[in-house]
Amino acid sequence: MSKLFRSAGLVAGLMLLAVSIFASSPAQAADAAKSKVVMTVGEMCGGCVKKITKRFEGVEGVAKVQCNIEKQSVTLIPEQHVRLSPKGVWEIMEGIGKVPKLMVTPDGTFTSKPRS
Structure with missing residues (x-):
């Protein structure tokens, strides 16, 4: 029983x-969805995906990194209640050698490096 x-x-x-x-x-x-950062970059390959994923996985506040080779995009999903700095994200991408063509964030849409 x-x-x-x-x-x-x-x-x-x-x-x-x-x-x-x-x-x-x-x-x-x-x-x-409200707090994610979506970037469109130029060319993207498997090596780029590895490099981008590895770099952002070490960033405090980033919960998930999604790369799409076909759409040439990178989506960063922050941890709950975290808002990623558009300028900081842009500078990390520059450091990787992948300057975003377009970056959509909760703080706005950018086609050049944000000021803050």
Whole structure:
């Protein structure tokens, strides 16, 4: 009988976990979408993706780096409640040798290096 109760408790616990994950995901996704930084760069290859990913993974406040070779874009998703500095992101890209053609941030859209 105790095995039945443990199994039922385990199932109930897993269901609560699933509900909490799915319930919070849209809110977290909306927050991340509002604060992400999307850049369009010139040419991009697999080596560029590795270099960009490695460099931004070491930056405090960056939760995820997504590169798209076909779209020649880089998307930075910050940690929750973090706003990335447009100038800082631009300078990191310059240091890699990939100057953005276009950078869209919560602070505006830039085609040249932001002042702040």
